[in-house]
Amino acid sequence: MASPHPTATPVRRKRAVVDASGCGYEARDVWTLSFHSEKRWSDAAVVTYLERALRPGETVIYRAQLTPFIYANGLFAAAFAVPVFVFGMSLPDAASEAPFLMAAAPLFIGVVLLVGAFVARVTTEIAVTDQRIILKRGLVRRDTVEMNVGKVESVDIRQSVLGRIFNFGTVLVRGTGAGLAPLRYVEDPLALRSAITN
Template identity: 45%
Template structure:
């Protein structure tokens, strides 16, 4: 059972759910691509340098890919009828739950690449909680719309 489903209060429903964007896998995949090119060169020339590059980039790439997958699989983001909930972490859990009456503003920051691929950082400005950034969020504009009531009357929308 998901964390968000377990912490719902009475008369509280999930309005919108999203998660991390697939872009978090781009850097580990690029590092693994370099390792693959080094492996091809190693097979063709039996170069010691290519062997070192293959081993180093392959090891770093696999570790980064596993970390990105764990981050992607263990992050839950939802807008309910009463609050915004963010849960991240596998062993150590980090949660942010901000009631709507404590939210002063919600900022969306997107780079050009973020606009093209529909991901970005959502910064929740809350009374007494300061700034709470949520990075690499899929469909951040939809999250903002859901938080400010544009989607609040629609059924659960899952975006992952």
């Protein structure tokens, strides 16, 4: 987590200084300290798309994000490489590289799933404003969907046992004539529903 305390960064600025004759000015490089908040900078980076999508006078009421639980499949697959490696070592006639080759497959699958989950969590933005619901997905291929709050007919939530324990679930937003695609692995789905319906 970024530190909420301001940090100082050296910044080189040009400053006009009177020359020795008193008749002219020269520009000199002057190093100064620029104070900024790391947390504020990181928040601004996250909401870049949302800030550009906001209309004049539109206010953000709630922002949702995907739960860290989306990393579970990748972690499980990567961890499965350990017993596979141990099993390979226990084979009596196995070649020296056999355990590594056997463990490489689940480890590779785990890494791919973890990278995919990380990209999905970082690039997904879900926001509720006083006018619209805004959904943005994707890094290279961007998928954006918007719905006016006044057209929302119902908001349903689906939670498994694990979802109730770790506070995540799927949110289904239905509107007049259409609806948003299911929002899966949403963190604190009840809070999102309250922001949409209230």
